[in-house]
Amino acid sequence: MNNQKKSTRYNPSNNHDYVSMIQELLGIQTIKNRRAIEKLDLLLLAIEAVDINASVSISSLTNTIELEHIFPNYVEVWKSRCHNPMRRSSRNSPISRESFDALLLLLSKLSQRFYPQIRNLLSSSSSNLDNQYIWSQFCYRFEELISERLNSRRVAVKNYLIHSRDPQIFYKKILFILALSSGDGGEIRLRSSLFEPLSLLK
Amino acid sequence: MKLNRSYNVGFAGLDVYGVPDHSLGHDANTIGVILNWRLKLVGHSILEGKKDHIDNLISVVNAYTRHCISGLQTSISSDCNSVSISSQDNSHLLSLTSSKEGIEPLSIFLDDAELADLTLCLDKLIYDSSVCVNWESIHANRMISKKRSLKSPLHLKFVHLLIGILLFSTSSLLYLRIPSPKLDLPNQAIEKDLNF
DSSP, X not given: OHHXXXXXXXXXXXXXXXXXXXXXXXXXXXXXXXHHHHHHHHHHHHHHHHOTTHHHHHHHHHHHTTOTTTOSSHHHHHHHHTTOTTBSSOOOSOXXXXXXXXXXHHHHHHHHHTHHHHHHHHOSSOOSHHHHHHHHHHHHHHHHHHHHHBOTTSHHHHHHHHHTTSHHHHHHHHHXXXXXXXXXXXXXXXXXXXXXXXXXXX | OOEEEEEEETTEEEEEEEEOOGGGTOOTTOBOEEEEEEEEETTSOOEEEOHHHHXXXXXXXXXXXXXXXXXXXXXXXXXTSSEEEEEETXXXXXXXXXXXXXXXXXXXXXXXXXXXXXXXXXXXXXXXXXXXXXXXXXXOOOOHHHHHHHHSOHHHHTHHHHHHHHHHHHHHHHHHHSOOOOOOOHHHHHHHHHHO
């Protein structure tokens, strides 16, 4: 009985729903939401830079982890990612909670799938010529994707490209986030970190 | 009967030995009580200990990786200081102090890939459905953002508000300083015309 009383008094999920409902009605994104979707999209870009066929994996993975009802095809994934304000063609409306959670789960599973490649790029012991070539290829692809997909007139995007001049620090931190996002507890870790600003990585 | 579970992720390999806790109704293949464990880190000595030691290791590594994933560099140590981890020159220093006397503390430098391996290896143990152990470390969720916002100085929280008020008051003062144009009254205008 007491428990029932407590649940009617305070329910954080309900509270969050009200806030998100008001935001949706007003059609605005809060700074935290913008920050989270910006980070999520950048991490997905990093995954695409790690593996050139990652977009194919995204499509197959949505079926494997039963996300077809949210992302029936790759276009829907792309539309959700376009809520990132740093994109060249971004959508101003806030991303739905359902799509955001699905993107988060998708990123965690993708990190898990590409963990061997991510680990190889992160490892300091692997410094032979082959690995140096893989690293330079990753940096090149990531930089290309950033300038292709994101609005380079935005200061934040300019900053990503400035950091790409010293990729050992910024890109390794991005890859480290991806590595820690994989595994059974990866999704929880990723969720707790998404609202932190990217500026902390610099 | 003693049960064994092995978890291997890249550089880290963990073996856990335990028995079912029949008082909690565990079946014969479920570990309910951890007797001991062995952690093999490639290129380093083998670590061994009891349940409390691995609980400390899990709590420290989990808290540290949560800070790392948020881009925060910090050092974390367990309550009894038996396990601590901190960032040092693009690597992570894991220090382990034995509870036995006469054994020197062990320091292990891990790079990002090795720390990720260790974290995923410990994750496998925590989320293994056949190991029903109450991990105290999982419940000790550290609210990093809350901690960070509490640590940030008070004046930084209100800096945007102060700048806004300052800009508004400056623009209002400037507006007041602009002299209002002198409008000629109709009679005065006629007089002027006649004089002309």
